[in-house]
Every structure is written in structure tokens, then in C-alpha cells.
Amino acid sequence: MLPITWWCGIIVCSSLRIHLTDTAKLIPNMGYYIEMKEMECVGNPSYFADLYCKITPPKNRTMEASVKIMQPLSAFSGVLRVSIPNAKKVITQIFDITFDVCKVLRERKRKILIDLLVNTLEKNSNAKTWRCPFPKGKYESRNISVTDLPPMLTESEFYVNLDFFIPKVAIAMNVTLHGHLYEVAKERHRRKKYL
Template sequence: MLPIIWWFGIIVCSLDTADTAKLIPNMGYYIEMKQMDCVGNPNYFANLYCRIIPPKNRTMEASVNIMQQLSVFSGSLRVSIPNAKKVITQIFDITFDVCKVLRERKRKILIDLLVNTLAKNSNAKAWRCPFPKGKFESRNISVTDLPPMLTESEFFVNLDFFIPKVAIAMNVTLHGHLFEIAKERNRRKKYL
């Protein structure tokens, strides 16, 4: 039995990463979103629109009109999960300079995930500062490439964008559930 496992390991290690993902389809996560709200300060953002796309609630879309050029822009990202007693525990609290993050490309994993997710299906040519006036939209936004150290749970995300010492410009809140694909498949097999 050991030689078979050893050969399987050699074959998997020699494959391209995409091929490996096809061979091991049970690994990974997906997010199901339950509620999303977005509010913008009309001095900076007009016609702010965001929604979760049914029926699976795994993708979303958003659009906004930027009312004036934004050259100084910061963000605050907080992620919370309920514990066993349903008490909300904050697990991430990151404040960042949006322009510096985009310019230096030195990001924390969570911020990198956020930037890449929003940029995938966006009409913005490149995400950089200053942000010009105009309409920006992003469609079929889905969260992928999540780090492997996560566990299944409900989650709450609160994302604020602000002009430091001047005004809150936008707030986005998201409530959802993180599912581990392997566990979800096992549950389905059990009940079907």
C-alpha cells in the first residue's frame, strides 16, 4: 500500500497547480452571502448600489459614481464571527491607506484578497490613486482563493472607506456563511 501512496505523491507533486486542483476537488471553501448593505456619503459617492445575486448567493455586484477625485483615501476592514455562545468575536481589524496599498503592492492577505476580488470584473482600467470622478462598477464579484486555515462559520464583514480626519465616505456590511467544500459534500452524501 505504501508504494501506491508514494507514487501518487510523486505524480501530484509533478503536476501543474491547476492540474492538482482538478485531482483534489474536495479542498477549499465557498461563501454564501445572506445580507449586504452599502451606504455612501453623497459628497463623495452617489448612486451607490450593491446586491447579492440569487439563487446561490455566492456572487454580488456593485456600482458607484465617484463625485470628486479622491487622492487621500483610507479603509478599515473588520471581520467578526459568533462563538459557540453566539457572542460576536472580532477576528480581524485592519486599517489601511488605500493609495499606499495600491502603490506599494505590499498587502496583507486579507487586503490583497479584497483588492483582487473587486478588480476582477471591474470597468476600472487600473486600481490606482488618485481615483478619478466617474462611474465604477464590478459584476460577478465572488470570493475565491481563501487561505486554508479557515474554518466553517458564520461571519460579519464591516468595510469603511474614509478621508482621514475629514469624513466617512462609504460603509459596506456583509453577513454570510463560510462553507468548507469537503464537509458540505460529506453532509450531502449523508442525507441523500
């Protein structure tokens, strides 16, 4: 009798763990959304051509981007900076992360923001796999949306500056983004108040 009880317990616990894991994945998606206001991309023509990035209306919650890599890139680094204004509109930098793009793609142990960036771009890209060296060719990402946000954030305007560079050689690309992070519960409360 005891072995049957154990098997039932194992099956129930395994099933429960799967459902809890799935639910935990949904929590950040339900908590926040991002509305983008401005986006600009500038590339060094020796490395990138036909650089294009755009926020897609009507809700401004997704974006699309494409670039043509002009020569294979084997040593490639990036700097991600995130800033927010305080109550007096003074911009405060809250993240400043420098990373080796090739190392980030090889390893799965990444900082949360870098992991979010890589997963978001990979998910909607025409490239089957992202790895170094990056061969010449055209890369596109469509319907890029930021959804897997950590649950400890607060509503705020934000500025993102992402620089890619070839170490000790040249700046390769700069992407800037200005947007607003909204908390779903607060937004629903505001709508109820005014409707």
C-alpha cells in the first residue's frame, strides 16, 4: 500500500511543480508592459549597412529592426545603460553593463537584462542560431516586444542606450530607446477612475 501512495504523491507533486513553474513564467508578463516613445539606430558603415529600426504603431509596444553585416564579426562587445528620471526630472543611471557578445551567446549564465535582450531578439529573428563569428548577411527581427520583465520594477519613464563596438578598433552601432514602463494593475485602476 505504501508504494502506491508514494507513486501518487510523486505524480501529484510533479504535476503541481509543472503548473507552478508555468504560472511563475506568466506573472512577469501580466505585471508590466512597455510603451515606446522614441527609437534611433546609427551604425558604422564599415560594419553595418541598411540599418533600420522602428517602433510599430498603433500601441507602440513592439518594434522591428534589420541590419546588413558587411564583414564577419568575431570580436564583438556591447554596453547596455538604462536610466530613469527621478521626481525632479534628473536622469539617474540605474544599470551600466559591459558584455562580450560572443561569450554571452556561448554561455547561458547571463545577467538578467542581457538575457532579456538576447532572448527577445532571438525569438523574432530570421537567424536560426545566434553565434560568433557573425557571418556577412542581412539580419531581421520583427514584432520585438519586451515581456519577461522582473516583478520588482516600478512604473517609470526610462532611457536605454545600447552601444556595440569592436574592442580597441571601432564603435560599430548605437541604439537609443525612450519609453515608459506601466504596471498593469495601476493602469487598470486609472482607467476605472476616469471611465
